[in-house]
Amino acid sequence: MGRVDGKVAFVTGAARGQGRSHALRLAQEGADIIAVDIAEQIDSVPYGMSTPADLEETVRQVEALDRRIVATKADVRDFAAVKGALDDGVAQLGRLDIVSANAGIFSFGTLEELDDTTWNDMLGVNLTGVWHTVKAAIPHLKAAGGGSVVLTSSVAGLKGSPNIGHYVSAKHGVVGLMRTLALELAPDRIRVNSVHPTTVNTDMIQNDAAYELFAPDLPAEQRTRETLGERFAAINGLAIPWVEPVDISNAVLWLASDEARYVTGVTLPIDAGSMLK
Amino acid sequence: MGRVEGKVAFITGAARGQGRSHAIRLAQEGADIIAIDLLEPVPGAPYDAATEEDLAETVRQVEALDRRIVASKADVRDFAGLKKALDDGVAELGRLDIVSANAGISTQMAPTEDLAEDMWQNMIDTNLTGVWHTAKAAIPHLKAGGRGGSLILTSSEAGIKGYANIAHYVSAKHGVVGLMRTLALELAPDMIRVNSIHPTQVDTPMIMNEATYRLFAPDKENPTREDFEPASQATNALPIPWVEAVDISNAVLFLASDEARYITGVPLPVDAGCFLK
Numbered sequence: 001m002g003r004v005d006g007k008v009a010f011v012t013g014a015a016r017g018q019g020r021s022h023a024l025r026l027a028q029e030g031a032d033i034i035a036v037d038i039a040e041q042i043d044s045v046p047y048g049m050s051t052p053a054d055l056e057e058t059v060r061q062v063e064a065l066d067r068r069i070v071a072t073k074a075d076v077r078d079f080a081a082v083k084g085a086l087d088d089g090v091a092q093l094g095r096l097d098i099v100s101a102n103a104g105i106f107s108f109g110t111l112e113e114l115d116d117t118t119w120n121d122m123l124g125v126n127l128t129g130v131w132h133t134v135k136a137a138i139p140h141l142k143a144a145g146g147g148s149v150v151l152t153s154s155v156a157g158l159k160g161s162p163n164i165g166h167y168v169s170a171k172h173g174v175v176g177l178m179r180t181l182a183l184e185l186a187p188d189r190i191r192v193n194s195v196h197p198t199t200v201n202t203d204m205i206q207n208d209a210a211y212e213l214f215a216p217d218l219p220a221e222q223r224t225r226e227t228l229g230e231r232f233a234a235i236n237g238l239a240i241p242w243v244e245p246v247d248i249s250n251a252v253l254w255l256a257s258d259e260a261r262y263v264t265g266v267t268l269p270i271d272a273g274s275m276l277k
Numbered sequence: 278m279g280r281v282e283g284k285v286a287f288i289t290g291a292a293r294g295q296g297r298s299h300a301i302r303l304a305q306e307g308a309d310i311i312a313i314d315l316l317e318p319v320p321g322a323p324y325d326a327a328t329e330e331d332l333a334e335t336v337r338q339v340e341a342l343d344r345r346i347v348a349s350k351a352d353v354r355d356f357a358g359l360k361k362a363l364d365d366g367v368a369e370l371g372r373l374d375i376v377s378a379n380a381g382i383s384t385q386m387a388p389t390e391d392l393a394e395d396m397w398q399n400m401i402d403t404n405l406t407g408v409w410h411t412a413k414a415a416i417p418h419l420k421a422g423g424r425g426g427s428l429i430l431t432s433s434e435a436g437i438k439g440y441a442n443i444a445h446y447v448s449a450k451h452g453v454v455g456l457m458r459t460l461a462l463e464l465a466p467d468m469i470r471v472n473s474i475h476p477t478q479v480d481t482p483m484i485m486n487e488a489t490y491r492l493f494a495p496d497k498e499n500p501t502r503e504d505f506e507p508a509s510q511a512t513n514a515l516p517i518p519w520v521e522a523v524d525i526s527n528a529v530l531f532l533a534s535d536e537a538r539y540i541t542g543v544p545l546p547v548d549a550g551c552f553l554k
Contacts (some may be wrong), residue, residue, distance in 0.1 A: 179553055186514035186550050198539075237465035243539045250536035259527035262477075262520045265553040266546050273465050276458055276542040 002030025003257045008093045010034045010086055012076055012133050013103030015050035017202035018152065020058045021245035022100045022252050027067040029253060031098065034089030035059070035071040036082065038103070042125070044118040045105050046209035068093060076103045076129030083136040096140035098256040099149040101133040106204045108213045111165035119166045126170035131177060134192075138185070146189035148256045151178050152248075153194040155271050163213060175267060182265035191264035193255050198271035199232045199242040237273020279307025280534045285370045287311040287363055289353050289411050290380030292327035294481035295431065297335045298522035299377050299529050304344040306530060308375065311366030312336070313351040313359065319403075321384035321396050323488030345370060353380045353407030360414040373418035375533040376428040378411040383483050386492050389444040397445045404449035405456070412460055416469075425468030427533045430457050431525075432473040434551050437544060442492060454544055461542035470541035472532050477548035478509050478519040514550025 009026045013019035014035035023033045039052045055071050062069040070092050072085035090096050104126045107118050130151055141147035156164065157171035175194055182192040199205055211223040214231050229241035251270050254260055269275050286303045290296035291312035300310045312335060318326040332348055339346040347366040351358045367373050381404045385396040408430055419426035435443065436450035454473055461471040478484055490500035493508040510518040528547045531537055546552050 182550050183514055183553055187516055189515060191515070237462060237541060238468060238470075238539060239466060240539065247536075247539050251540070254531045254536065259524075259531065260547075262515060262517065262524050262549045263528070263545075263547050264515060265548075265550040268540075268545065269543050270537075270540050271542075272539045273461055273541040276462050 002028070003253060003259070004098065005030030007031045007097035007256075008034065008090070008095050009098035009100060009256065010089065010096060010133070010137055011100045011102060012036050012129070014058050014071065015039055015054035016058070017204060018200060018245045018248050019100070019102045020054075020061070021249045022102060023058055023069070024061055024065070025246060025249035025253050026098065026256065027062045027065045027069070029257075030067070032067050032093045033062050033069040034086060034093060034096070035069055036074040036076070036085045036103075038075045039073045042105060042121055044121045045107050047106075047203065047207035049105075076132055077124040079132045079136065082132050086136045086140070090140050095144050096137060097144055097147045099133065099137045099141070099147070100152070100252055101130040101149070102152045103129055103133075104152060104204075106164075106167060106210065108163050108209065110163055114166055122166040123170050126167065127173040127177070130174055134177075134181060138190070141185075141190045142188050147191070148260070149181065149185075149190065149192040150252050150255050151192070151194040153178070153196050153267070155196050155198050155269065155274050157194065157196055158267060158269070158275060178267070179265055186264060191255075191260070193264060193266045193268060195248060195251050195255070196267055196269040196271060197243060197248050198236055198274045200248060201242045201244050205242065235274050235277065236271070237276055240272055243270060243272060279305070280530060280536070281375065282307030284308045284374035285311065285367070285372050286375035286377060286533065287366065287373060287411070287415055288377040288379055289313050289407070290315075291335050291348065292316060292331035293335070294483060295479060295522045295525050296377070296379045297331075297338070298526045299379060300335055300346070301338050301342070302523060302526035302530050303375065303533065304339045304342045304346070306534075307344070309344050309370045310339050310346040311363060311370065311373070312346060312348040313362045315352050315380065316350050317352075319382045319384060320399060322382055324383075324482045324486045353410055354402045356410045356414065359410050363414045363418070367418050372422050373415060374422065374424065374426050376411060376415045376419070376426070377431070377529055378408040378428065379431045380407055380411075381431060381483070383446060383489065386442045386488055388442055392445055400445035401449050404446065405452040408453055409456060412456070416464070419469050420467050425470070427537070428460065428469065428471045429529050429532050430471070430473040432457070432475050432544065434475050434477050434546065434548050436473065436475055437546070437552060457544070458542055465541060470532075470537070472540060472543045472545060474525060474528050474532070475544055475546040475548060475552075476520060476525050477513055477551040479525060480519045480521055512551050512554065513548070514553055517549055520547060520549060
């Protein structure tokens, strides 16, 4: 008996990285999946974003677990597209119990230098996209008689960090959204919590642009996974450079499961102690 | 394969209530148990003391799960007695991986100016110093194992916000958060994680008594469990009056397991949204 047996989970940003990991972990424990991903580039994002082939790979891996999945290309900034994909998924899979609002992007610049497009893309995806995801899901969760919504924030949702002010602002906004939703949805037994990862070992971090942000003092040829690992380790309490996507998935799974049936309104760091430093 | 298979857990206050529930839940997932309890009346406590029979029942229920348990009578205020009980348990069971510092009391309820000196002191000695003693005795065993470990300190909703008429309890439970944060930093190099849990009202003998009913329903002359229920529910966001001991145990299990291998320094509410209200 899986820990989320018979439930249906909606995961945004599911083509790769944390989103794919969440889809697989929930499917391993018995859930069917409704997946969306933008599966194309946003011009202000300085690394290669996911592709339709990535989303197809998520589908293949979920189906290999003998679970069903309905996957659609959709941009969380477009409410009609998110709602269309989710409504279609619920129509096919019959219900909705779990929401993982995971889709997110990363880009860089001081607040003095950021241009409007970079700012608006960030707020559009990482904050408004989360609101859109939940807004589309609420009617289905209410119809199911309860549920669990997990919003992906960040350690940057709980403390400041230079050169990513738009990211910090969006991820802090997710905490305000989570706390308000938890109060609004409690009468319907819908729980809402946020997860706050430290650096996660995904394509969003393992790229030249991110390396330059975290090691501007090193010449480009010295910005390797190993030298960056030391930089990333310095922000953690535990002596590790980053956590793996499955560590976030395990937290999402616990919050999604009935074991956390009375946990709501909580900011849960998976941060190797970085908040303490 | 259980989620804490082959590990050994030390649990204080294990004769009944949350402590017994933690012992059973961890045993269900494959852990052996070292259990202690005071088994004596607590001055000023508005409920009966746990008994030898209670602790024997915990032993019976753990053994019924085919797990081993070493249970002894020990007082968390007495470091030497606690240390001996733990050392004996580790000698018999071979290792230590998990610590649940759960033992706690509830006593006089009165405005801060009227709290008795001995009531204050015994509260701090049990609910704060007892937690320090528990961690202090456990740390050498956890370090000796070389496999890291997980300490879970039981704080309370009263560890993250104030409540009138129980200043000694609120102060001790807030102190546990400071202890947790310091231990998390000190023990991170050894991959020993330290977190605290913050329950709302839990359905155990510690709160199911007339004094606690009166704390929540001060307008009633002889308040009953039925009077307590709506007053208790009003503190929560979810439409429930209290949580069950197993809900706290499921949080302890998650934090104790390798699924939370990179979670440390976190205060985790299991509070039905009480913190948001």
